[in-house]
Amino acid sequence: MSVSVRIPTILRTYTGGLSEVSAEGAVLSEVIADLERNHAGIAARVLDETGRLRRFVNVYVNDDDVRFEQGLETPTPDGAGVSIIPAVAGG
Amino acid sequence: MAVQSVESSTTPVALGPAAALSCRECGERFGLGPIFACAVCFGPLEVAYELPAGDPEALRRRIEAGPQNIWRYAPLLPVPADVADKPGLNPGFTKLVKADNLARELGVTGGLYVKDDSGNPTHSFKDRVVAIAVEAARAFGFTTLSCSSTGNLAGAVGAAAARAGFKSCVFIPHDLEAGKVVMAAVYGGDLVGIEGTYDDVNRFCSELIGDPLGEGWGFVNVNLRPYYGEGSKTLAYEICEQLGWRLPDQIVVPIASGSQLTKIDKGLKELIALGLVEDRPYKIFGAQAEGCSPVSRAFKDGHEVVRPVKPDTIAKSLAIGNPADGPYVLDIARRTGGAVEDVTDEEIVDAIRLLARTEGIFAETAGGVTVGVTRKLVESGLLDPSLTTVVLNTGDGLKTLDAVAAGPTVTIRPSLDAFRAAGL
Numbered sequence: 001m002s003v004s005v006r007i008p009t010i011l012r013t014y015t016g017g018l019s020e021v022s023a024e025g026a027v028l029s030e031v032i033a034d035l036e037r038n039h040a041g042i043a044a045r046v047l048d049e050t051g052r053l054r055r056f057v058n059v060y061v062n063d064d065d066v067r068f069e070q071g072l073e074t075p076t077p078d079g080a081g082v083s084i085i086p087a088v089a090g091g
Numbered sequence: 092m093a094v095q096s097v098e099s100s101t102t103p104v105a106l107g108p109a110a111a112l113s114c115r116e117c118g119e120r121f122g123l124g125p126i127f128a129c130a131v132c133f134g135p136l137e138v139a140y141e142l143p144a145g146d147p148e149a150l151r152r153r154i155e156a157g158p159q160n161i162w163r164y165a166p167l168l169p170v171p172a173d174v175a176d177k178p179g180l181n182p183g184f185t186k187l188v189k190a191d192n193l194a195r196e197l198g199v200t201g202g203l204y205v206k207d208d209s210g211n212p213t214h215s216f217k218d219r220v221v222a223i224a225v226e227a228a229r230a231f232g233f234t235t236l237s238c239s240s241t242g243n244l245a246g247a248v249g250a251a252a253a254r255a256g257f258k259s260c261v262f263i264p265h266d267l268e269a270g271k272v273v274m275a276a277v278y279g280g281d282l283v284g285i286e287g288t289y290d291d292v293n294r295f296c297s298e299l300i301g302d303p304l305g306e307g308w309g310f311v312n313v314n315l316r317p318y319y320g321e322g323s324k325t326l327a328y329e330i331c332e333q334l335g336w337r338l339p340d341q342i343v344v345p346i347a348s349g350s351q352l353t354k355i356d357k358g359l360k361e362l363i364a365l366g367l368v369e370d371r372p373y374k375i376f377g378a379q380a381e382g383c384s385p386v387s388r389a390f391k392d393g394h395e396v397v398r399p400v401k402p403d404t405i406a407k408s409l410a411i412g413n414p415a416d417g418p419y420v421l422d423i424a425r426r427t428g429g430a431v432e433d434v435t436d437e438e439i440v441d442a443i444r445l446l447a448r449t450e451g452i453f454a455e456t457a458g459g460v461t462v463g464v465t466r467k468l469v470e471s472g473l474l475d476p477s478l479t480t481v482v483l484n485t486g487d488g489l490k491t492l493d494a495v496a497a498g499p500t501v502t503i504r505p506s507l508d509a510f511r512a513a514g515l
Contacts, residue, residue, distance in 0.1 A: 010129075
């Protein structure tokens with residue numbers, strides 16, 4: 001499964017400045033592992049020491065926040081858009 | 092490690108006592124710049140200060156001699172020293188109303204006060220945070236001010252941009268209250284309705300910021316967020332000064348993202364550290380609407396993290412289902428001996444009427460949330476009625492007219508007979 005991953009500004013040092021890269025994987029954890037193979041170091045920014053999504057990272061598969069779906073096991077269908085976004089808020 | 096460190100930061104800027112940005116999670120420090128997330132762990136960045144040392148009395152006199160707005164606290168804020176001379180809305184120093192009538196209704200005997208921030212230039216506390224963000228935007232050379240907003244912020248940004256000479260383009264959920272939409276649109280900047288909730292708007296803006304479309308834009312609550320948030324400290328400063336340089340015993344704060352509550356705590360701690368108030372215990376309580384109560388839920392369940400929810404409440408200015416500062420709110424409520432509570436939409440409307448009826452203050456729905464939660468906390472015994480308590484009203488009821496169905500008691504012909512017959 002090939003998906004398109006939007007990279008936030010603070011992670012673009014790992015992608016040579018690219019704001020969007022391709023990755024392979026049937027679920028989110030596989031996509032992150034594939035990102036790590038091609039852009040070493042990026043997984044440790046997104047996941048904590050125990051392998052969970054960091055508290056202040058939001059990840060969306062298409063328009064869905066994966067915390068409302070199946071977390072790292074959220075399916076990433078072929079052609080899906082994955083967005084990694086730092087958590088911010090404030091109305 | 093491919094991170095931007097304090098040594099390799101952006102060009103130095105003069106923002107008063109602000110020394111650096113520091114990650115709240117891992118402590119990594121970065122130079123002052125338009126960045127908001129830690130490059131190491133994604134944690135939120137906040138301003139670290141070199142605050143004025145020396146005689147607290149001299150600092151107190153300097154503050155008291157300052158302008159009747161937030162700039163009297165400029166020595167404690169990330170703003171240039173001459174900030175009061177620049178074009179801006181100059182918000183703050185709103186009334187701290189001694190609410191004796193409300194106190195009697197609620198059974199509070201230790202002194203109850205309402206910090207009424209509806210008196211700000213665009214009628215909500217957002218003018219405070221935006222004023223600080225404007226100074227950061229000037230320092231970093233931005234020409235357009237922007238934000239994701241539940242309504243109040245959009246109006247505050249539009250107005251501040253107009254006064255300070257910026258362009259503005261603000262983003263809101265498409266289904267906001269009419270009053271807030273008008274307030275956001277009237278200042279002449281662009282207003283974009285997004286088909287989705289606030290959390291969708293927020294996500295959109297976070298993506299826009301990394302795109303060439305958003306180049307040169309200062310998003311007050313995204314890439315200027317570390318500075319913006321500091322504006323809420325001024326609520327703590329003012330409350331203490333207006334109480335005669337004394338800490339309140341208890342303070343009830345609405346929770347949307349949770350930022351305001353955390354910054355009020357930061358402001359109180361700074362006043363203690365500077366010797367401006369006596370160091371004594373205070374409790375901070377958080378208030379949410381039941382239809383968007385992820386922090387209250389986590390508090391009651393004993394959790395340290397907040398599970399996001401899909402908001403469904405009339406308190407739209409608090410309808411943030413994924414509150415970024417939620418974990419910090421939980422820490423503060425537990426550390427200070429406070430609590431987080433929520434009220435139903437019905438209780439919110441009832442509390443708006445209660446505050447209006449007892450004190451002549453017409454609050455927006457967020458004010459109904461804090462007053463309603465205060466009542467609930469007194470009834471449950473979590474809030475001690477014998478202590479000095481401050482309740483925040485963060486916005487004007489004219490913005491959320493639809494929430495309160497109020498109208499004439501009776502409509503009559505213009506005659507004395509008709510009035511007599513009405514039996515009032």
